Amino acid sequence: MEEKILVQVDHLKQYFPAGGKKVVKAVDDVSLAIKKGETLGLVGESGCGKTTTGRSLLRLVEPTSGKIVYDGETIFDSENNIKKDMVEYRRRMQIVFQDPYASLDPRMTVGDIIGEGIDIHRLCGSAQERRDRILSLLKTVGLNSEQANRYPHEFSGGQRQRVGIARALAVDPEFIVCDEPVSALDVSIQAQVVNMFEDLQQKLGLTYLFIAHDLSIVNHISDRIGVMYLGRMVELAPSDELIFHSVHPYTKSLISAIPIADPKTARQSKRIVLSGEVPSPVNPPSGCHFRTRCPYATAECAEREPEWREVSKGHFAACHNLEKIN
Ligand code: SF4
Numbered sequence: 319m320e321e322k323i324l325v326q327v328d329h330l331k332q333y334f335p336a337g338g339k340k341v342v343k344a345v346d347d348v349s350l351a352i353k354k355g356e357t358l359g360l361v362g363e364s365g366c367g368k369t370t371t372g373r374s375l376l377r378l379v380e381p382t383s384g385k386i387v388y389d390g391e392t393i394f395d396s397e398n399n400i401k402k403d404m405v406e407y408r409r410r411m412q413i414v415f416q417d418p419y420a421s422l423d424p425r426m427t428v429g430d431i432i433g434e435g436i437d438i439h440r441l442c443g444s445a446q447e448r449r450d451r452i453l454s455l456l457k458t459v460g461l462n463s464e465q466a467n468r469y470p471h472e473f474s475g476g477q478r479q480r481v482g483i484a485r486a487l488a489v490d491p492e493f494i495v496c497d498e499p500v501s502a503l504d505v506s507i508q509a510q511v512v513n514m515f516e517d518l519q520q521k522l523g524l525t526y527l528f529i530a531h532d533l534s535i536v537n538h539i540s541d542r543i544g545v546m547y548l549g550r551m552v553e554l555a556p557s558d559e560l561i562f563h564s565v566h567p568y569t570k571s572l573i574s575a576i577p578i579a580d581p582k583t584a585r586q587s588k589r590i591v592l593s594g595e596v597p598s599p600v601n602p603p604s605g606c607h608f609r610t611r612c613p614y615a616t617a618e619c620a621e622r623e624p625e626w627r628e629v630s631k632g633h634f635a636a637c638h639n640l641e642k643i644n
Contacts, residue, residue: 323387324493324525325352325375330384332367332374342599344370345381346549349626352493357519357526359540359557361533361572363596366546368529369416372495375527376411377404389492409439412486416498418478422470428481429466432456435489455484459514476507483514487522496528500535512539533572537561542632545569548607549599551626555633565644566635568592568608606638614639 332345345367352358360368374381383396388411393402415421422431432452435441442448453463459480470478479499486494496515500508516539518524530536536543537557544554545568553566564570571590592611597603603610609619616639624636637643 322354323351324354324389325350325527326385326387327351327371327375328385328387330371330374330386331382332370332379333382336600340600343549343602344599345374346599346602348384348546348549348551350544350551350554352525352527353541354492354525355519355523356541357528357539359536359543360527360529360546361531361536361543362546364531365548365596365599367549367599368531368546369497371546372413372497372527372529376413376495377407378413409435409489410491411493411495412489412491413495413497414479414482414486414499417502418475418482419470419502421482422478422485424470427467427469428456428461428473431470431481432466432484432488435485439489441489451488455488458487458518459484474507475503476511479503479511480514483511483518487518491524493525493527496526498530499528501530501532508535515539533561534576545572548596548602550607550636551634552608552637553633553635555635559630559633563633565629565633565640566637567612567614567643569635606636614643 328349330345330348333341333343336342348371350358360371362368373379375386377394381394381396385392386394388407391402392400393407394400429452432455433448436448436451442451452466456463456466461477461480470481473481500511503511512535515526519526528536528539540557542554542556543560545552545566547568553560553564553569560569561573564573567590571592574590590613594611597610605621606619606624609615612619618638624638626634626636628634629640
């Protein structure tokens with residue numbers, strides 16, 4: 319894999335007004351870098367900010383502050399007031415949404431849904447070329463040419479997600495935010511779709527940010543995994559390192575919730591069961607956001623936000639008590 323960074327996000331914040339003076343800190347100072355050709359997985363419970371992070375870095379929602387660099391070009395920098403025109407980047411940076419039904423226009427044929435991006439970016443010179451491209455994209459995602467004239471409701475959930483993927487691929491992107499792309503699908507279909515993402519990556523040299531709440535799916539497809547809790551990144555490491563040698567109590571709790579078939583692996587991970595719900599991002603706990611559910615919390619955890627530090631090569635975590643816990 320090339321070591322070139324394709325997407326770099328620094329101190330990304332995404333705050334939304336929540337009535338009166340209140341704000342929801344959906345993404346609160348997240349930094350990450352995605353290497354060309356890799357899959358960075360992003361996990362966490364719902365409401366942790368992972369989806370908002372994906373949408374903000376594509377500027378589908380304009381970030382409150384921070385810096386986004388794509389392929390060496392700064393496309394957003396709140397400090398220096400840089401807001402690049404996104405037309406070119408909309409082609410290069412695509413998204414596949416969680417709910418394939420809600421994201422496909424029910425009045426358009428699948429052929430036209432796939433062709434829309436081709437038209438917007440004027441990628442085909444003739445109607446024939448456009449049609450050939452649509453048919454070839456259908457084939458790429460395992461659908462057939464007759465299906466181009468059908469409507470989304472005529473497809474199963476898995477097939478609709480294939481249409482969503484063909485639509486993203488239609489503009490020949492380099493980078494795709496996969497926003498919980500299998501969460502709405504039957505378990506039996508999930509593996510097929512995940513495998514397809516992997517095959518497409520191999521074939522087309524794609525780079526993914528793969529967002530999911532299910533750590534076992536993310537682990538399967540990702541080179542590295544980042545874990546978010548209440549708007550902040552708490553741990554980031556190469557996938558195997560994260561699964562077998564996680565250091566942050568929140569990551570440990572997520573891992574201990576994965577059903578493990580191999581008893582040897584099961585013994586290595588100390589089981590941590592969390593009590594309570596994720597607090598509201600309108601009023602997050604002071605210091606470490608995880609402290610209200612953390613079995614290791616100390617007075618310092620309420621006073622100071624833990625620093626993001628490298629615990630071993632390429633393995634980062636934010637916690638005051640790593641030495642005591644591990
Ligand atoms: Fe737990 Fe404190 Fe570490 Fe936060 S900083 S994860 S509360 S021990």
